[in-house]
Structure formats: structure tokens, C-alpha cells
Amino acid sequence: MPLVEIEGLRVSFRQYGGKVDAVRHVSFRVSEGESVGIVGESGSGKSVSCSALLRLLPATAEVEATTLRLDGVDVLKANKEDLARLRGRSAAMIFQDPMTAFDPVFTIGHQIAETIRAHRKVGKREALAEAEQLLLRVEIKNAADVLGYYPHQLSGGMLQRAMIAMALSCRPKLLIADEPTTALDVTIQAQILQLIKRVQAEFGMALIMITHDLGVIAETVDRVVVMYGGEIMEEGAVTDVFEAPKNDYTKTLLASLHSRFEPSKGAPDTVAPALELRGVAKSYHTRRRSGFRVVQGEFQAVQTVDVVLPRNRIVALVGESGSGKTTTGLMAMRLTEPSRGQILVDGTDISQLDPAALIPFRRRMQIVFQNSYSALDPMMTLAQIIAEPLHIHGLGTPREQTEKALNWLERVGLPRNFGNRYAHELSGGQRQRVAIARALILEPTVLVADEPTSALDVTVKAQIINLLKQLQAELGLSILFISHDLSTVKSLTDSVVVMYRGRVVEEAPTERLFAEPQHPYTRALLDAIPATNPREKRLRTFLSADEIKARTPRYTVIQTGSAPNAAPQLVTIAPGHRVEAIVTP
């Protein structure tokens, strides 16, 4: 008997002014020990289907199904107590956003122990001991301490692991992982995926992996379900689907995975670069409480960084989470005041200009924010949001502004009637496109795009990237492209700047960087890119910060022409290729 049996699932949501169908005719099964992936575009009903299985949908949801069984229990007929027993024990879930998934006022230890005790009769102390073991299992080194930590004291990656530990704590027969890695950077993502796979094997659990990232699927599962628009498009063994997709949507999905983009043509202009950062740095004052004391400190978010964005080029800024990419991008826009350094736009230093003098530059430089959800005013309709730049700069009549906004809506691949909608009514990918439309409507010459495609599924991503390319060609747009997604970087950008802990550790033309990475961090980063082919699944090793430091490359004076120094410095080892290294005499 299969562990999960879903037959003819249909979920709709009651809303003001009618019902919305989220999921229709969904049927699939999962047997014990099996791992199944659900892929599909954003908003296709992946999360809703799984939540329906655990009856975790809000009260406005109406769930119908011919069969909806979990571990032999008819979920639709189960009462509250049965459900409580079923949840956690038969199936546990890892949620998309670990930051909001923990109760902020209880310690991690309490929350894990509580889960254990909800399902088994054990003492508090034993439960805590078990929790510690679980934390160790998910490779949290200082597990004993972490037990006493509150959620906000952990980083996103650690929380995600604690979340997995919590899910494992009830020894579920089925683990549902809902996009467990979207919020994480590639290196952590790879670690988490590997971890999930390992514990799955160890505990002999079945796994449902929800994602829109085909690479993740290729890496982790045996069987795949492809969803689109609330329905299942295709289902089959992962190798079969990857090698011989039947459905059109699956085909485009896979096609986009293998597409290649051409690097920008023509030699860069010799005139001043579109944007140049000279020695910019940013330090934050931090205040940490320890007990009742406040410890004041300086945190170097960005150490002296030089970045050149030549005209009509796309430069990528990559690096681990928290390495200062966003901060650099914001400083370039003068949205965060740099602590030091100059910002040159077309050769003019704008780092000292007052707000009024900045306005003409603001028209030429735009930014797409990393978090598209908070970057859109929740009280404004999309048409208003996109037209806002025109409104601020007083371009055209209100009618023309709206009209132009609606055109841009189409250009980024959204229907015109979305103009009436609000940000919260969109999926993540749709929101990101709105943010891009807003940034581009003024037809700027410089664009700082901070993870503009992180929430997009591959098809839409391809569309957006095409759009960016096209604009680059049409408008002579220069883009500083901040991203975690190395495959996109590889296919889109002309050169890459790698940041690590607030410093630039390597910089090179794209092809050269991917071919000959020098810095150990760059290598680790490239190594973490998920495979695009299920047959390429492999085990990875991960470097710790100390190991990276220890492996800093060494060059001689002759190789680099720089003065020898025991401290690492950026040295040029080939035209356009700089790397942080220790120069030995």
C-alpha cells in the first residue's frame, strides 16, 4: 500500500468576489522509502497540494478529492486528534522559509523537544538529549549551545538545518521538503540537499521534494511530478523525464536549462565606464546585547572594493550570502552611504552630491531589489507601481503613464489586466518581473539588478534574461548583475566579480573564471552548482572558512609584479583576471 495516495485532488480558495481554483485533478502516489520531486513554475500549486495532504490549508480553502490518504488514513475524514497524530509522525514538513517557521519566543531545544514529546512519551531531559543528537546529525557543530538559542540567534542556513532536525525528530515515514533551499546561497544549498538525502537514506523515509529548480530535482529524487497551472503535466522516473520529456511544458523547462547565451559583442567603449566604484567600503556600527550589556562594535560589511562596469556590458557580482553584494549595489546607487570611496557615473563622482543634484543621475541609474516582495508597495496596484518613476519625474500625463506601464507589464510577460492587481496577489516570479519593469520604464543606462531571477522558474527566467539582453543591445544598458545563480551568470554576463566576506577575491572574464578559477572560494562556489543531469549526481565536499584561508593562492613577485606581502592582496595574473593571493618574494 502506498504511503501517500492522492486521487483527483481539487483545492479552491474562497475570496471576496468568488472562488479561485488553485489545484485541479491532481493525482499521484508515493511509496515508502521513495523520493519524489515536484517541479513546476511558481504558483502552480506545489505547496498547496502538499499542505492539503496534511490539512494545513487556511480555513478559506476548500479541499475535495476522491482519495486523499496518508499512511492509510483518510485525511479528509480524520478528526483533530487523528490529524495531530498523523502530522509529524506519518509525514513531517520542512518549510520554505525557516526564518518565520520557528516560534520566536521559545528556544530551539524547546521546540524540538516539544515535537518529540508530542508523539512519544519521554521525559523532558531525554527529549532534549535526543534533540542534541539530531542537531549533531544535521551537522550543527555546537549542538549543545544551539539547544538554548532562540531562533533569531541562528543564521538562515543553521535554521534550515534545525528545521530539518525538527522534522526528523518524530521519525516520520514521509518528509516533505518545500523549497528547502530557495533562501540559501549555492554552497549552503548544496550542503542542505546533501544532508536531506543522507538522512533520508539513514532513516529510510520517503521524500517529497518541492522545488522549481530542475537542478535540485536532478540531484535528489528518483521520480518527478511536473506541475503547471494547478495541474499535473507529466510524471515519471527522473531520468526518463529529463531525457525524453513528453509534455510541452516539460520540454521548454528542460530546454531552458540547456540554453546558452552569447557574450556581449564588440569591444567595450574606451570612454569612461558607465559605473565605477573606487575603493568603496561600508562599515556598520553594531550593538550587540550580551545579557544586560551592550557591546558596541564595527562591522565591515564591505571592505575596500573596486568594481568597474564598462558601458554596454554585464558584470556579475557573485559570492556567498552576506558577503556584501547587496551593500555594494546599494552604495553604487547611493542608497546606502559608503563609509569611504568614490562612485563614478560616466566619469562623474556622485558620492558627494546632494539629493537635488542626484535627481538627474537617478533617472539614468536604476535598481532591482533582491526581495521583490518588500520592494513593491502593498497598497498600490501594479499599474501604479510601474508608472511611479514617470510620476516622480513628471513624464507624461497620468493616462500616458498608465498606458506605458501596461505596455511594460506586457514586455515582462504579464497580462495587461494585471495592472489592477496588488503585489500580494502575485507569485514571487511575477513580482520580480514587476520590479524589473519599474526599473526599466525610465530606460536607464545603468542597472543594478540584485538577484532579479532568484524566484523565477526557468522558463520565465529565460524570458527575463532575453529581455535584459535585448535592452542591453537596444539601450546600451550596462548591468551590474548580482546573483547566486551561477548558471545564469555563466550564460549572461561578460565578466564576474567574486566577493567573499566583504572583499573581492577574484575577478575575471566569465569564460575564464569558469574555466580557470584560482581562488579556493571561487572553486568551492563553482563546485556547488547543482547538476543539470540526473546521471551526474555526486557527493560533494565542503570547505570551511579556515580551509579556504589556508588555501589562499600564492604567487611570486615575478608572476604578478606586485610587492611581496604576508597579507593577501589582489594581484593581476592575466589580462582582466585578478585574484586575491599572497605574494611571496
Next chain:
Amino acid sequence: MTAHIIRRILSVAFTFIVVSIIIFLMMHSVPGGPFDANDMPVSEAVRAKMMAQWGLDQPLHVQYFNYMWGVLHLDFGVPFQSPGETVVELISRAWVPSLILGGSGVLIGAPLGILLGMAAALNRNTWIDYLASTLATLGLTIPVFVTSMLLILIFAVWLNWLPASGWPQPNRWILPIACYAAIPLATYARYTRSAVLDTLNRPFVTVLRAKGLSERRIVFQHVMRNSAIPLVTVFLPMFIGTATGSIFVEAMFRVPGLGAYFVSSIEVRDYTLQMALMLLITFMYCLAYLLSDIAYALLNPRIRVGGAE
């Protein structure tokens, strides 16, 4: 945290001084003095003598500084209304009944209000919710003196279950405490309802459900604790707030508390007592806000154990 507390204390001290100046000026700009209530005028000579006796003949700023200098030494002067004792003695005597009744009112009303609010939130948009919300609104709308009168009429006059009013015997406390409880009950019910609804909408509640926790545990442990933290900040100020409510309740129930002095000190221009009472309430409020701040910080792990602010 210490620095934070010190900064708060300084700002509170600043506020306190500003308030004291404002009150002092307002108090003295009200026409009529403490010796003007008599049916027939006292002669100018007599008046002057009495003004001099209380130091009221000095310029205002001198009076202010004299008074505040005394306050620094915890000397709040002698109430004109009761020259046999000091203001401090008077207040500490009269405050006891007010504190007993007001305190019990809040202590009883607040938990009941929380329960009512939870019941409303958990049964959102059912008759329980509507009933609870209506009760809460009524509690806030019907003036205390009407409630007092109603309770007296029902329980003392018609049903004859309880004494109508009066002080020392504890069975006379029941009705006034019920009146005092109405406002915290209503306020807490409102606050709790919205706090619980907010909490229920947070993603971690879904996670808790997914873990297989019983609904009861989710509500009474997680939701309650999370909702309680913001509620802490209103508790103490509300406690102090009952002090002014005592004007009505104590008048209706013949309680020899502080309430009557609020009104009488203003009416008979009892400057020392008036000033002391105002300063007392101001001070209590300052303290209450300060303590709530600290309590909030202590209860909220985000602040207590550091990390991002």
C-alpha cells in the same frame, strides 16, 4: 541594556520636570485661591496673613523652586485640607483602599479579558466573537458611574445580595471591584483578540500544526506566549490608570480612597496636594512605562539575548 535604562531614566526625568512645570503653572493660573470659597469675603488683612502662612505670597517661580526643592527631599508639603499630616502621609493613607480595589479590579479583569479575547479570536466571526466584542465595546463605552449605579441597583437594592456601598468589610469590595474590572477586561479582550489573530496568522503556527502538536497546546503555549509579550506593555500603565477611575467608583461606593482628593484638591485649590497627586501619577506612569519597557525586553528573547534589533 543598562545604557538603555539610564537613557530612559534621564528622558523620564526630563518629562517629569516638564510636566511638573506645566501643572504648576496651570494650577496657579486657575482663578480663585484656597481661601476664596467662603460665603462672605474674609478681610484683605486676614487673607494676606493666610497667604503668607502658606508661602503663597511669593513669586510663582520661587514657589515652584521651593516646592520642587522639597520634593527632592521627599517633602511634598502639608495639604491645606488636612494640615495635621503631610501630603505623603495623606496619600499613603488614602491610597490603600484605592490600591486594593483598583488593583484587584485589574488583576481580576485582565485575565478575564485575556480569556474573553482568546475565545473571540479562536472563534472568529462566530457568535462568540461578536458577543465578546460587543461586551468589550460596551465595557469601554458605558461610563463607570453608570455601571456602578446599575450594579448597586441590581445587587444591593433589588436582589439585596450585597451591601450597596461602604468600606471596611471585604464583602463591600465586590461591587466596586467589579466596576474597576470592567475597563481592563474590555481593554484586554480587545487587545488580546487582535494579538491572537495576528499570531495565528504567523507561519510558525502552521509549522506547529504540521509537527502534530495539539491545538490546545498551540493556543495555550505558543499563541498565548507570543500574544502576551505585547500585552505586557499595557498592563502597568493600565494599573496606574485605575487611579483616575477611582474618582467615580469611590464616589459611588463611598470608598475613603484617593479618588475624592483628585477632585477636591483641584476644587479647593489645595496646591500642595494637587501638585503632589499630579506628580505622583506622573511619576507612577513614568515608572510604569519604564518597567514595561524592561519587562518587554526581558520577555522578548530578541532583545534579551541580543542579536539583530
Next chain:
Amino acid sequence: MTDATAPITTTRQRSPLWFAWRRFLSNKAAVIGGVVLGILILMAVFAPLITPYNPEAQSFLTEALAFPSAAHWFGVDNLGRDFYSRIVYGARVSLTIGFTAALFSVLVGIPLGALAGYFGGRTDWVIMRIIEVFSVVPPLLAALLLGALTRGGYGTIVFIAALFGWVNVCLLVRAQIKAFREKEFVRAAQALGASPWYIIRRHLIPNSISPIIIGFVLAIPMAMMLEASLSFLGVGVPPPTPTWGQMINEGIDFMFFYWHLAVFPTAALAITVLATSLFGDGLRDALDPTLKGR
């Protein structure tokens, strides 16, 4: 794309207000509250048309204190005035006091809250100190003192209610704006070259609509209650102008037998406040598009 999940929308361009209106209409309690409030306001406005007698004329001295009857729906008060007329006219004063005070609170509270929240620093410090001064003085005592100073009356009550009402609004708005100031859509607007004033007006204040409405709705009963409390303490609106607070206060004396003198004004006050808060809640939910299917 995601057409399958798209809500059933017509292709016509509808204004956000239209949607707000639809959302409002689907909230039954709010509609009832709104209707009741509307009726009350209309009654107050058209008081002369719907009241049979002059509220101040003591035309029924011989029937003083009469109970409700067909001729006098709410009875007659101790001074021989038709009580129904007085309640209706009382709505004028009480509603005016409530709404004026609330309006003042909002007019003062929003800009100050916005300034404090947006600019922070010294502006915030100064405004916070002012707020602190207001929050540590109990309104009732201050009202007593101010009442003694200004001899009470209409203006004083509105003034006092506004004086203490804006603090609430200001704090709510400030907190909201502080929270939103760091949001990226504000940054986005800055990146577009928007001025602080533009950002406050277009982004921050609309996003604070819910605390503003809460503040507004809370200020109304607060002012009306203040009026009642002050009447009890003798610093109210001078007679013969009928006000609910004054009528409640006088009614208390007659509660033993002539119950109608206390019951009707209290009920009027309670109904108004109840309706206002239902309406306000509904309005807030309707104006905030993000609260979707709740």
C-alpha cells in the same frame, strides 16, 4: 502563465476604491455599523426635521419626568423637555465632539508621527518627548485642571480630547512608518529620486491607513466618554445644549424610578461607539488590499 489561478476579474480597469468598496460590502458587520452610523449622522444633521419639539423648550413642564409614550417616544425629562428631541440633538454635540476631536487627532498625529518615524534622530527625539509628556498625564486630571482654567465648555472638551487623542495616532503612525521606512519599496522610490515628502505622502501614509483608522476610531469614543466623565465632574458643555454625557449624568440621579433618563442617552452613546468601531474595522479591512480572503 498563471491564468488558471487568476481570480475571476473582468478585463475592465477598476479603481482600487471600487475593490475596497466591494470588500467593504461583503463585511456584514461593517455594513451594519456604517448604516447605523450613517443614520445617526443623518439624524444629527436633520435633527430639526425629525424631532417634534424644540429640545430646549420646557414645553411639557406639567408632564415632567413622564415615561416614554406615543407622544414622547423617550419620555420627558425633569425640565419638561421632550427627551427624544434631546437625544437627537444630543447626537449633534456628541458626534461633533467625537469627530472633531478624532479629526484633530488625526490631523496632528499623522504629520508628527510621519516626521518622527521617517526622519528619526532629533526630530523623533523631540516628538517623542512631547508624546511622553502627554502619555504620563492622565487625560481626566488634565481635563479637570484645564476645565477649571478655561471653564469647560464645548471647545475645551474637543481641545482636551484632541490634545490626548493625537498621541495615540502619532505613536501608531510613527511605529508603522518606522517599520516601513526600511522596506525596499521606500528605497525603490528613493532610487527613483522621490523626495521624502513624496515618499511619506504616496507610500508611507497609505501604508499606515490601518493604524490611522484605528486611531481615528478610538479617538471618537474617547472624546465622547471624556465629555460624559467631565459632565459628571461638572466641567461639561453648559446647558441647555443637550449632550449625551450631560444627560447620562443627570439621568443617574433619576435612575431609581425614571429609568428612561439614564437608559436612552447611555444606549445612544453605546450604539454610536459600537457602530463606529464596527464600521472602522470594516473600513480598515476594506482599504487594506493585503488582508485578502480573511
Next chain:
Amino acid sequence: QTTVVAPSGSTAGTYMDYMKTVYDRGTGSELLQIPIATFDKEFELTPMAAESWTQSEDGLTWTFKLRPGLVWSDGEPLTAEDFVFALQRAATSGYDFAWYWDFAGGIRGWKEVTEGTADVSTLGLKAVDDVTIEVTTVAPKPYLPSVTSLWYPVPKHKVDELGDDWALDVATIVSSGPFEIESWEKSNNSVVLTKSDTYTGPWSPLIDRLELDPTLNAPEVGLPAFLAGDADYSFLNTGQVPVATARYPDGIRKNAVFATSYISYDLDAAPFNDVNVRRAFYYAVDRAELTSTVLKDIAIPAGSILPPGYPGYNPDIAAEAVFDPERAKQFLADAGFPNGEGFPEVEIWYREEGGYNGAIVPAMAQYLQAEFKEVLGISLNIRALPGPEWMDGLRGKKNNIFIAPYEYDYLDPSNFYGIFYNGGRHGYFIPEYDEIIAKADSESDWDTRYKLYAEAEQLMIDQGLIVPLVHPVTIAVVSDQLTGDGVAPNSLGFTQLDRLGHYFFTHITKQ
């Protein structure tokens, strides 16, 4: 042990010493001491501390003989010296009732001493021996004995020991009257008195304990407490009368309190500097309607400053105060305001207070407002002010029209007429009036006196100095457990309750 619980006056009291402060006195301070003389229920003056008194030939000197054997509750003998000391201290210490001894008592040298221009020894007071007091007045004061009903002794030995503070603390308070003090709750000025063991004067109490509680005074609070058995009687407001009458048909008592509510003016300020305006107001009040509707049961019409039954009350004068709208309009027209046109908006100020005035004045003010509007076409605004401010306004002439209440202090017409004498309470200076009053006050022939007072009142009417409005009546419900002469109505049908405390509380018993 019988305990009577009774409502009583003011909730705030400073000293338990009537001769130290009247307006801020502790509850029951008069019951603790024995006055020279007091009134019984028929308003007959009865000697208390004094056994007898005589007036000298020239009418200027009175000699009071004290009852022998009177003692203070601490055993010290009560002597003439204690009475003399009481007034000497009053004259020098800023006594808030000092005016009384000037205008009612007319004691020689009083004014000079209070103003500090003469030594206290020049006062016309002398303790001839332990039981003899001699009082010299400026002019003949035929009614002086009744003035002494407010003359209580002060324990000189205690004052010598503790100063004025003797009257602050139950432990140090000594009494000379029928009651002793047991406890005093200062928050609300309620006291518990007990029957005195040492008292040898007339009227010894029939009850053992007496609780006087000012918080019971407001009928809204008092009646529920009474109904719940917590009080032995309670005053009633209009709204309560039907309930109380239905429940206790035999327990209802009324009392005319010898008080008057009247309108007074600032005679120098427009528009009331015009006598025609004042007279218009005089005729524009329908007192009968006012008291039969709005103030039903709690007031009777006032045609004169003197209440009916009061010595010197003149029904003919009172009958002049009729409601005559035509005449009122005519007067107003004569003043240049036909039908109220051009009449400025005026604001009438009244004093906020509890008790019977609190019950009648606000309602009356609104009645007048409507009435003046209707009859005279005048807009009258109403403002209630706390005591000090109202007084401040009256004295400082900060407003031009007031509703003023006055309750008698001693039983003689000179009491009421004195409040308008030579400035007095209202700052009225009417030479003709002052002349008549001065003459009347010192006239020893009673018929002539009453005639002179009637003349003075006629002058008041002609000049429109005041508009007498109503005489308040208090109405109360008394428990059937309370018996004795005290609760039985007098020949006029009135029961004095605590108004004549000495008589009432010593003439009640409780089952």
C-alpha cells in the same frame, strides 16, 4: 448599644474646631461643643452653656451667666474664659467666619482687631468670672442671644498646650458638648461620635453612638445605602421621591431649611446697572410653575429674601413677587431693550455644590434660561463654577449676574439683610438701604424692627437688587427604627434632621 448612621455635610474638613474654621470644619465639630444657646425644633432659643442672659440699659452690653459644673471631656472645668478665648482667637487668627461676629455680633472693636489695627484686648469681650461673660456691642443688638447659637467654647488649656493642632487628631480633641469623638476618617470627613460621659448640660443624647458620614449625603449614594440598611435616613432627589414614598409612606420627612436662592447682580456693570432691567427680571420669573414642576417637592416659591416661618417674614412683601410677563416686558422696553432686542448675551454663574442647592440650582438655572428666553427674549448662558472661582467672580465682579444661595446662620432677620449691608457679600453699597438696616439692627422694639426690615426689603424690590427665586426644601426618608421627638415634625410640619443638630441628635432613639 444603639448606633445611628446619618448623612452629613461636607466631605472635606480640616480642623475639628468650629471656632477655627467653619467652611473646612470637621464633621460634627459643633456637636462636640456646647454653644451659649441653641434652637429647639420650634425654633425657640434655648439656653445651653448659658443659664440666663441680660441686656444693659443702653442695650450695648450683654451679660451671660454660664451653667455651673460644665466640664471638658478631659475633666478640666469649662469656664467663661474658654468662650472669650474662642472669639479672641477668632478675631486674630484669620477665622474664615470672622465676618459673622462683625456684622451679626457687632462686637465692639472686632473690625479693628481683625484688620490688625487694634489689640485683641480692646475687644468688647470679658470673662468677669468663671461663669460670667460680658459682651459689648457697637450698637444695640437686641437679637444677640440668637447670634450666640454659633458661639462655641475652645479649650484654652489644650490650645496653650498644642496650639491649633489640638483639633486635628482624635486623641487630642476634647469636647464640651453632648457627644465625644471616637474616630475621624479624614479622606471623606466621616466621624463616629459617642455619647459623652462628662456632659452635664441640657439635652443628653438618647443614643450611644452616632456615625456621621458625608458620603451618604448625595441622594444617589445615600438612598441605595439606606435601602440596603446601611443608613438610618437619607435625603432624596426628585427622581427618588416616588420610590421612597411607595416603600416608606410614613418615613418621608420635609424640612424648610431657612435658605433662599436668589439672583444677584453686579450693580455697576451693564446691562444690570439699569434698575429697569433688574426689575424686568424680577417680574419674569414664574415661581409657582418652577416649584410645582421642575422643583417639585424640593423647593417652595420665594417672594422675599426671608423664608416663611422665619422671624420678620412679611407675607405682604412676599406677595409682591408675582409673575407678570407684561410688566417685565415693559420694564425691559423702558430699559431700551424692547422684546429683548439689543440685549447683550449674559452668562449666569452659579456655584457647584452638593446638598439641596446642588439639587435645585442647575435645574432652576435651566428653567430660568428657558423662561427669560420666552418672556423677555433674552439669551442667558449658564456656567457652573467651583466654589473658590464663583466666589472670586462674585467678589471681583468678574461677571454681572449670579445665582446665589444663602442659608441662615442665626435666627434673626438681620442675618439675611446683613448680606447686602455695606458691601457685604455682593459688594452692594446702597446708602439708603444701609441706613435702614443699621437702624433696624440696633432697634430694640421688635415691631419697629420688623417694620424697618420690611422697608428695607421694599427698597430692595424697588431697586431690583435681587430676584428672590425659591426657598429650598429638603426631603428625606427616615427608617422606621428611628423614633423620638427629633424625627417628629414640628408644628409647621417640618422635621429639622441634622439642620438643628444639637436638638435632633439628642432627641432621637433607635430600636
